Amino acid sequence: MKLFVRAPRLSEAPPEGLRRMRIIATGLLVFMAATFIATRALDNGHPAFGFVQAFAEAAMVGGLADWFAVTALFRHPLGVPIPHTAIIPRNKDRIGDTLAIFLRDNFLTPVVISRRMRRMDVASIAGEWLANPGTSSKRLTRGCSRLAIEILQALDQERLGGMVRGAMVQQVRNLQLAPLLGQALGAAMADDRHLPILNGIVRAAGQILETNEHLVRAMVHERAGAVMRWTGLDETLSNKIIDGLKKLVRDMAEDPDHPLRGKAEEALATLAHDLQHAPEMAARVDALKLAMLENPAMQGWINGLWEQARTAMLRVAQNPEKLLAGKFGDALKQLGETLQRDSRLRATINRFVRRAVVGTAADYGDGIVRLVSETVRGWDAETITGRLENAVGKDLQYIRVNGTLVGGLVGLVIHTIDTWL
Structure with a gap:
């Protein structure tokens, strides 16, 4: 373009x-x-x-x-x-082209940017600013705030939102969800963190039984013979079945070693194994994932995420001092102190920033050069x-x-x- x-x-x-x-x-x-x-x-x-x-x-x-x-x-x-x-x-057109070539050859080549970025300690600068926001330059804070607001308001929101949504959906599509779920379930069972969930399921089963007793009675009445209905034995049988189910649920809730609880845990362990190692289970999970992504309700929710994020970013950019004064500000201050202490973390962040900037220059350098050249031509x-x-x-x-x-x-x-x- x-x-x-x-x-x-x-x-x-x-x-x-x-x-x-x-x-x-x-x-x-x-x-x-x-x-x-x-x-x-x-x-x-x-x-x-x-x-x-x-x-x-x-x-x-x-x-x-x-x-x-x-x-x-x-x-x-x-x-x-x-x-x-x-x-x-x-010669303004030639000047624009020459300036663009100079910018590309001396500033926007990955080799040049990588060499210059190696001399920059971005993590230390960010850590010092985050750890001492009160003593940092208010002019810098206001300038960054205005720049963020102008960028968020100037960008094509429909197009950018579509790019964000597309990137999110593509990431979810590429995500191998079944192994992650299997590993999470296995780790939870190893630490007994699944027990509250299992107890909740048992309690929910008891509540469902209490609110649907009439369905059990209707089922027994419909399937009982005429003699049982005439003698009233269908009602007695219904009561026995309901009382037995209630006792079963109560025993499962009170006895951690109940056999049915053991069967449930065996089923969960099998499910965790199959999620990690069974191709058939992985295929079923992927099919369910794709069906959810194609659901109109899910698409509507994803579409609203970008606008919510953009609104939140604008609100933060318009009042950065308020953000830095709250709990999130305390977390940022703690992050800044950690950056100042941890040299390995600083090295990791600097390496990430360097690769991100170099990658951006490699992907969009020609576009930036064309923008400079054609902007000068437009003057x-x-x-x-x-x-x-x-x-x-x-x-x-x-x-x-x-x-x-x-x-x-x-x-x-x-x-x-x-x-x-």
Whole structure:
């Protein structure tokens, strides 16, 4: 996809330092011209007038030459379309391409980024900031907050949300769920952490039996013969069955060594083994997983996750101080202290960050380069001229001043040599 950005036409006011230096350079040139005119008009034959005149004349020439050179970079001097002037506006597309190539070759190659990232201890910086949020730069916190808000609000939410949802679903699809469930169940049984669940199942069975006694009575009544119904024995049989089931459930709840509980644990152990080692069970779990993912209710829940996460991130970014003052802030502070103490953890995080940045550069470096190049191409001549002149123009005005003074000194030296000879 072509990332073409058409920047608005901007008329940026020059910074105060540039305006002052431009006045100084122009004023010095005017002063040299006035001095030259005055020495020509007031020449009384004194030798000093010749030196002053030579200095002013050469300084005026040097100042005019450097004014022409500096102006020719950004525009046509005096509006006259002299060849090889207005260099930057005429070559802005080539400048954008060259800048993009320079950025790619010197900053966005995986080798360069990896080498630079090795000198950065991101984990230590993050640990110090997290451990001492009160003494950290509030300007940094506010800047990060504004940047996060602008990014979250500027991104295409529908497209980004679709990418997040797609990534989540793909991760779940690729997940081997059956072995994980088997390992979790086996570990729980090894530590007797399954007993509360088993007790809950027994209690739930007792409650289900109490609330559905009428179903048992109706079943016995329907299947009993006419003689049993006429004599009322079906009611007696129903009571016996219900009382027996209640006693069974009660005994299972009270006796940890009840045979049926043992059978249930054997079934759970078999299930844990089959989940980890039986291909048929893994296939059944995968089929159930895919059916859940394709369920409209599950898709709706997944679709809402991104918007909930985005809303939460915006809320946090809008008030980072509140976040750092709560329990989550305490956890972050503890994480920062851990990062400061644990060198192995810092090394792991730095390695992860380095690989993530290098991977991002490898995957999206060309896109970033195209963005820079086509953004510069999208600027009009006035915009790029104004931005570059404001960025480096102050130093260019120093060149005008130096050219005026150096030219004057050269003229003075030439006049001195000519006088002696």
